[in-house]
Amino acid sequence: xxxxxxxxxxxxxxxxxxxxxxxxxxxxxxxxxxxxxxxxxxxxxxxxxxxxxxxxxxxxxxxxxxxxxxxxxxxxxxxxxxxxxxxxxxxxxxxxxxxxxxxxxxxxxxxxxxxxxxxxxxxxxxxxxxxxxxxxxxxxxxxxxxxxxxxxxxxxxxxxxxxxxxxxxxxxxxxxxxxxxxxxxxxxxxxxxxxxxxxxxxxxxxxxxxxxxxxxxxxxxxxxxxxxxxxxxx
Ligand code: APR
Numbered sequence: 001x002x003x004x005x006x007x008x009x010x011x012x013x014x015x016x017x018x019x020x021x022x023x024x025x026x027x028x029x030x031x032x033x034x035x036x037x038x039x040x041x042x043x044x045x046x047x048x049x050x051x052x053x054x055x056x057x058x059x060x061x062x063x064x065x066x067x068x069x070x071x072x073x074x075x076x077x078x079x080x081x082x083x084x085x086x087x088x089x090x091x092x093x094x095x096x097x098x099x100x101x102x103x104x105x106x107x108x109x110x111x112x113x114x115x116x117x118x119x120x121x122x123x124x125x126x127x128x129x130x131x132x133x134x135x136x137x138x139x140x141x142x143x144x145x146x147x148x149x150x151x152x153x154x155x156x157x158x159x160x161x162x163x164x165x166x167x168x169x170x171x172x173x174x175x176x177x178x179x180x181x182x183x184x185x186x187x188x189x190x191x192x193x194x195x196x197x198x199x200x201x202x203x204x205x206x207x208x209x210x211x212x213x214x215x216x217x218x219x220x221x222x223x224x225x226x227x228x229x230x231x232x233x234x
Contacts, residue, residue, distance in 0.1 A: 006166055039151050173227070
């Protein structure tokens with residue numbers, strides 16, 4: 001049995017929970033061009049629009065309808081039952097892995113339920129709406145809070161920890177990610193170079209599909225539980 005598994009997840013794992021992916025149909029993210037809501041320049045130009053956009057995403061996440069699906073639940077089961085280490089690296093800003101029960105989760109693109117103070121840099125959990133008048137719970141400054149989300153052009157979080165894990169894993173899986181955005185799209189090459197077995201689980205082959213040794217096509221809510229069952233039996 002493998003001793004260490006690193007799993008990268010993207011928007012596709014949350015699709016069956018009702019959260020829109022980024023690039024599937026018209027290139028728009030919930031009716032906005034990503035560059036209008038997900039760049040530091042967009043926030044500087046129109047902070048109210050960006051706050052409204054993330055407030056809407058946050059309300060959707062907490063609306064009582066969005067819930068972890070069978071894919072999230074299977075990954076939590078894997079962490080619980082696997083005789084070795086399981087690390088989840090997610091590009092998603094939702095909290096569905098945690099709600100399903102996963103505890104070792106690195107949110108490399110930040111978290112929707114947290115905001116960061118641009119005055120003192122503290123990150124605080126804020127589950128309600130945030131706007132230009134919101135005070136930092138740590139330093140009390142008003143108007144400096146921004147979504148704790150890694151925007152285009154910003155450096156993803158936890159990179160050192162992630163690369164260390166990739167270099168020593170036995171299995172690397174990527175689930176529901178298009179392979180469009182680096183550095184995440186390059187993780188498979190690092191893991192493979194280090195000798196890991198690499199597997200992609202996605203609705204369709206991703207942009208970096210040829211870098212994987214194994215591909216499992218289908219909706220994550222079906223393919224992930226099957227894959228986890230096989231791993232736990234092997
Ligand atoms: N099951 C499995 N895969 C699915 C499903 C599903 N039910 N539905 C969609 N997919 C696949 C799509 O085929 C696509 O390859 O999930 C992928 C989603 O791709 P993207 O929308 O590009 O999302 P992601 O790869 O997570 O984006 C990476 O880009 O915009 C930035 O920071 C943002 O974290 C995001 C990053």
